[in-house]
Amino acid sequence: MNDDNNILVDGFRRLIADTVTPARVREVEETLSPASLWEALHASGFLDMLVPEDAGGAGLMLPDIFPLLLVLGEYAVPVPFAETMVARGMLSARGVSAPEDALIVLAPASATLPFGKLVTHALVARDDGLHLVEAQGKGDDIFGAAGALGLTSGASVGRVPGSSDDLMIGAAAVASAQMAGAMSRMLEMTLRHAGERAQFGRPLGKFQAIQQQIAVLAEQVISCQVAARTAFSGTSFDPVRVAAAKCRAGEASNLVCGISHAVHGAIGATAEFDLQLYSRRLKQWQLAFGSQQYWATRLGMARAAPGNPNTADFLRRNLAWEIVS
Amino acid sequence: MTLSVENFPAAVLPPHAEALRQEVKAFIAEHAGALPAHQRARSWSGFDVGFSRALAARGWVGLTVPVEYGGPGLDPYCRFVLVEELLAAGAPVAAHWIGDRQSAPLLLHYGTEEQRRTFLPGICKGELFFCIGMSEPNSGSDLASVRTRAEKTEGGWRLNGQKIWTTYAHKSHYMIALVRTSGTSEDRQNGLSQFLVDLSLPGVTVNPIALGTGDADFNEVFFEDVLLPADSLVGEEGNGWKQVNAELAFERSGPERIYSSLVLLDLWAQLLGPTPDPADAARLGKLVARLAPLREMSVSMTALLAAGKSPLTEAALFKDMGTEVEQQIPEEIADAVAARPDFVPDAELMRTLAYIMQASHVFSLRGGTREILRGMIARGLGLR
Numbered sequence: 001m002n003d004d005n006n007i008l009v010d011g012f013r014r015l016i017a018d019t020v021t022p023a024r025v026r027e028v029e030e031t032l033s034p035a036s037l038w039e040a041l042h043a044s045g046f047l048d049m050l051v052p053e054d055a056g057g058a059g060l061m062l063p064d065i066f067p068l069l070l071v072l073g074e075y076a077v078p079v080p081f082a083e084t085m086v087a088r089g090m091l092s093a094r095g096v097s098a099p100e101d102a103l104i105v106l107a108p109a110s111a112t113l114p115f116g117k118l119v120t121h122a123l124v125a126r127d128d129g130l131h132l133v134e135a136q137g138k139g140d141d142i143f144g145a146a147g148a149l150g151l152t153s154g155a156s157v158g159r160v161p162g163s164s165d166d167l168m169i170g171a172a173a174v175a176s177a178q179m180a181g182a183m184s185r186m187l188e189m190t191l192r193h194a195g196e197r198a199q200f201g202r203p204l205g206k207f208q209a210i211q212q213q214i215a216v217l218a219e220q221v222i223s224c225q226v227a228a229r230t231a232f233s234g235t236s237f238d239p240v241r242v243a244a245a246k247c248r249a250g251e252a253s254n255l256v257c258g259i260s261h262a263v264h265g266a267i268g269a270t271a272e273f274d275l276q277l278y279s280r281r282l283k284q285w286q287l288a289f290g291s292q293q294y295w296a297t298r299l300g301m302a303r304a305a306p307g308n309p310n311t312a313d314f315l316r317r318n319l320a321w322e323i324v325s
Numbered sequence: 326m327t328l329s330v331e332n333f334p335a336a337v338l339p340p341h342a343e344a345l346r347q348e349v350k351a352f353i354a355e356h357a358g359a360l361p362a363h364q365r366a367r368s369w370s371g372f373d374v375g376f377s378r379a380l381a382a383r384g385w386v387g388l389t390v391p392v393e394y395g396g397p398g399l400d401p402y403c404r405f406v407l408v409e410e411l412l413a414a415g416a417p418v419a420a421h422w423i424g425d426r427q428s429a430p431l432l433l434h435y436g437t438e439e440q441r442r443t444f445l446p447g448i449c450k451g452e453l454f455f456c457i458g459m460s461e462p463n464s465g466s467d468l469a470s471v472r473t474r475a476e477k478t479e480g481g482w483r484l485n486g487q488k489i490w491t492t493y494a495h496k497s498h499y500m501i502a503l504v505r506t507s508g509t510s511e512d513r514q515n516g517l518s519q520f521l522v523d524l525s526l527p528g529v530t531v532n533p534i535a536l537g538t539g540d541a542d543f544n545e546v547f548f549e550d551v552l553l554p555a556d557s558l559v560g561e562e563g564n565g566w567k568q569v570n571a572e573l574a575f576e577r578s579g580p581e582r583i584y585s586s587l588v589l590l591d592l593w594a595q596l597l598g599p600t601p602d603p604a605d606a607a608r609l610g611k612l613v614a615r616l617a618p619l620r621e622m623s624v625s626m627t628a629l630l631a632a633g634k635s636p637l638t639e640a641a642l643f644k645d646m647g648t649e650v651e652q653q654i655p656e657e658i659a660d661a662v663a664a665r666p667d668f669v670p671d672a673e674l675m676r677t678l679a680y681i682m683q684a685s686h687v688f689s690l691r692g693g694t695r696e697i698l699r700g701m702i703a704r705g706l707g708l709r
């Protein structure tokens with residue numbers, strides 16, 4: 001990462017840390033009214049990171065925004081900021097601009113729809129391409145994280161070429177990056193707790209059993225971060241790279257939630273403590289945009305397809321970091 | 326302190342390294358293409374002097390050794406490509422493996438000019454094979470407790486003690502041994518030194534140890550008043566612990582920590598054909614998803630090593646996860662193959678599977694056990 005990008009990420013992190021406090025997260029979850037938070041974030045200009053420069057955006061690429069999505073995950077940002085950023089990028093690449101104050105999600109077929117209760121618009125697939133439609137979440141918010149089970153969609157306000165699978169791949173990629181961010185925060189919280197909480201006269205982190213568990217936690221987090229980073233390399237989302245990222249994120253969430261909650265003990269599950277803000281989101285994302293099994297099957301089919309002499313060749317050709325020239 | 330994706334900067338193999346790949350593939354097809362899968366599955370445990378010599382004749386043993394010492398002087402990226410292809414194909418690399426991976430870099434870094442001139446050309450020609458003498462009967466994970474001892478004599482050293490689990494000591498010319506040169510086991514990391522031990526010297530006895538798989542890869546090695554010349558000390562006296570640890574970053578970061586079960590995986594994938602049933606595809610995909618970020622991490626560490634860094638904690642994290650996938654591959658395939666009792670599986674698949682099912686226990690032991698690696702990660706996280 002170059003210096004410009006570091007400055008960008010640092011600035012973004014400060015903005016999010018200042019704006020999206022845990023109290024703010026809880027407030028949005030309870031009231032389901034994102035307006036004031038959205039206003040603050042929208043004013044930052046970060047929503048147009050992927051919008052081309054000649055259309056008034058920053059003209060950045062996927063690898064540039066990946067660290068921003070990690071930050072969104074790390075702070076459990078309770079609004080579809082990443083989703084709107086990516087949707088605006090997809091639309092503007094085809095000369096379509098989204099309504100200025102739209103909260104947008106990518107809405108392929110999915111068992112749950114994170115942020116569904118907050119959206120004004122959604123990108124949906126129809127026979128003639130992807131439409132930006134007015135939309136409202138429907139069904140229960142089963143994780144209490146402003147999610148929905150589906151959408152009631154209205155009029156189309158814009159159309160770009162694309163398939164339902166493009167939507168699925170984009171939504172899964174955006175989820176994977178935020179999941180990796182959320183997991184890294186859970187690791188950080190677990191390390192802090194293990195250092196502070198003492199039992200039997202020692203901090204928990206001094207017990208070898210706990211150390212070994214946290215080592216596994218760290219492994220899983222890094223594996224997901226690396227897989228997601230690769231999914232954000234190149235110029236567009238690639239189904240194979242995204243499949244690996246979402247498959248990993250789905251699988252690792254079990255271990256990451258399991259270990260971090262175990263190390264926290266009872267307090268980690270309480271409403272007052274922040275850990276559950278993250279684990280609730282991870283669980284919701286596990287159910288969104290295809291599970292581990294779904295993406296594993298797709299990835300396995302891709303590996304089995306003719307033209308791949310061996311797995312090492314497959315990894316190198318399809319699952320390695322791609323430089324944008 | 327924490328560990329994150331920042332510890333593994335995104336890296337790619339540069340074009341000059343990728344340029345080597347097709348040549349390597351062609352070479353392997355010619356020299357190891359005919360081996361059956363259950364033999365190729367031995368991966369970096371497969372010992373074949375003929376293959377190593379042919380590879381050396383091609384200039385591909387000791388790839389990173391500078392030209393002045395008889396190597397081609399290529400960089401770690403080229404070595405990654407070479408090793409990746411050799412392992413993916415299951416080429417029998419064991420004869421030159423340790424010398425190439427560990428002894429040559431060690432001698433380059435810590436050896437005297439004379440040691441380099443004496444040993445490196447032989448390694449690069451595929452004529453000198455090395456083994457690693459670290460473990461002892463009472464010193465496994467607790468390596469700093471080794472008791473084999475070298476005492477200064479007039480003009481050299483006198484070596485006494487015992488090493489164990491020494492892979493291919495019975496077919497190697499030299500061992501690089503970690504031994505005590507001062508103090509006692511209580512002094513732990515202090516007072517340890519590394520020596521080049523000529524295994525043909527009087528007083529050296531090598532006894533193979535049979536494995537449950539029927540292979541006999543490793544040995545016990547006894548030293549009884551073995552007289553070593555003064556110039557067999559590698560690096561500084563008393564600096565052995567630090568030198569060994571530098572070696573371990575090389576030993577734990579390479580593709581051999583994720584590819585040990587690849588021949589099995591690829592044979593199974595080939596038999597599944599282009600349209601596997603969804604349950605098998607999901608198993609295959611899950612394994613590929615775990616492997617993918619690991620390969621990225623290995624490439625990243627290659628870049629770190631090329632830049633002169635020593636990513637020890639990173640390598641521990643990578644190796645622990647890598648060997649876990651290597652063990653999951655036979656588990657998944659065994660479960661898949663026997664899920665349909667009425668289906669007669671391919672005989673070569675069964676031979677290969679049976680071998681890896683038995684051999685995979687040791688994947689997470691050799692080169693440092695799971696618990697030790699996790700302890701290192703915990704230290705990297707600031708917990709110890």
Ligand SMILES: Cc1cc2nc3c(=O)[nH]c(=O)nc-3n(C[C@H](O)[C@H](O)[C@H](O)COP(=O)(O)OP(=O)(O)OC[C@H]3O[C@@H](n4cnc5c(N)ncnc54)[C@H](O)[C@@H]3O)c2cc1C
Nearest residue numbers: 457458459460465466490491492687690691692694696697
């Ligand atoms: C195939 C193979 C090839 C090998 N080749 C070589 C070689 O060429 N040269 C060489 O020197 N060695 C070699 N080894 C030895 C290898 O390095 C050792 O097996 C390894 O270091 C573990 O030592 P150990 O077997 O004595 O087990 P032990 O150290 O006795 O460990 C047994 C178990 O106890 C656990 N344990 C130990 N200490 C702790 C602790 N403090 N906390 C928690 N758990 C602990 C370990 O993790 C392990 O699960 C080889 C081993 C294998 C399997």
